Amino acid sequence: MKPLVSSDAGPAGGARPATGFPSRDDDETKLSRLDRLQPDASNARPFISVAVPTFRRPDTISRTIDSILGQDFSNWELVVSDDEGRQGPSWAILDEYARNDPRVRIVENHGERGQVENTNNAMLACTGNWIKLLHDDDWLAPGALKRFAEISLKHPSAAFMTCAANVVEEGRVILRSAPPEDNQVSLYSSQQCLTDLYLVRTTRSLGIIPSTLLINSNVIHAGCRMRAHKSIPAGVDQLFFVDLARHGEMVAINEGLIFYDATRHPSITTTKSYEDVDEVTLAVKQLNWRLIEDREGLPDPETLLRALRVARIPARFRYQSWRATMRDAVQILRPSVMRIANQYVREYLFRIRPKLGPLQTRRRAGQSGELAG
DSSP states (O other): OOOOOOOOSSTSSSSOOOOOOOOOOHHHHHHHHHHHOOOOOTTTTOSSEEEEEEESTTTTHHHHHHHHHTTTTOOEEEEEEEEOOOTTTTTTHHHHHHHHHHHHHEEEESOSHHHHHHHHHHHOOOSSEEEEEEETTTTTTTTHHHHHHHHHOOOOOSSSEEEEEEEESSSEEEEEOOOOGGSSEEEHHHHHHHHHHHOOHHHHHHHOGGGGEEEEEEHHTTTTOOOOOOOOOOOOOHHHHHHHTSSSOOEEEEEEEEEEEEEEOTTTTTOOOOHHHHHHHHHHHHHHHOOOOOOTTTHHHHHHHHHHHTTTHHTTTTSHHHHHHHHHGGGGGGHHHHHHHHHHHIIIIIIIIIHHHEEEEEEOSSGGGGGGG
């Protein structure tokens, strides 16, 4: 697939440094002028459309919408696609928001039900230049839309952007602290992004979830949509990132601009086996592998999966049999796996980890809304 944009590659597998941007005064003037435009039902095209697919989440959808209404950037529209429709428990809540703010629209998903088609329905109903995906149990950090708008003005031809996420769990919140200024924004060519995704590097360290995405609407209208794949039934998010990377440059924003609520999400121990997860991982890696033009020095998908299984032993051994743990552990005896493991350790400790910024763990407040204050 032909990229929408082109770029010269930087160092192999790494991001290209950002240069030649307008002065900060120019950026602030453009952003201020953009923010003064107030889109409504009859006005000009909004700069950012926030697309929220929802299904039976009346207990969290208000938190999501309130985080959008409370942003200090106002040139946006909100499109909520309800997979259950008017008869569902969320519709009355959504309708109330739409009556109070003309920038809020509700659409029903009349197509195939489920996350994939409901997400596509929300994105296709958007009219903005950029589409900010946000799940109905996640929410925006204060200032997130303004920060996305600021960066998109510097990278107008990027295919998509992704940011870091603050992770909310049952009893704690893991906050992403902003790193030094020169580590906050990185630009990747299409091939650099595909390689980074394949090797599970910076992009994976930031987090691969739809709520971190800001997508150029041209990419969606060019036919890039979330899709199911018979070999990747549980990997639609990873597949979507790979499909986006095929369309052009990616901007990685190393700042926690969204809150990802992992509290209600089922764990691997209650849904799929690790064998199933590894099968999906291999299928995604094989697809990703075929899209990379320069594979010199890269491990093949099967070897990479063996190395990933070794790396995941600390997180898995409490939930799987000792036989499975030993099966994974002996893979380190393979020279090819040992070489990858050593590369990963060096890459993570000396290049990726210093750029991510420190993590802060905080006890979760009684009301989730307090986290965004």
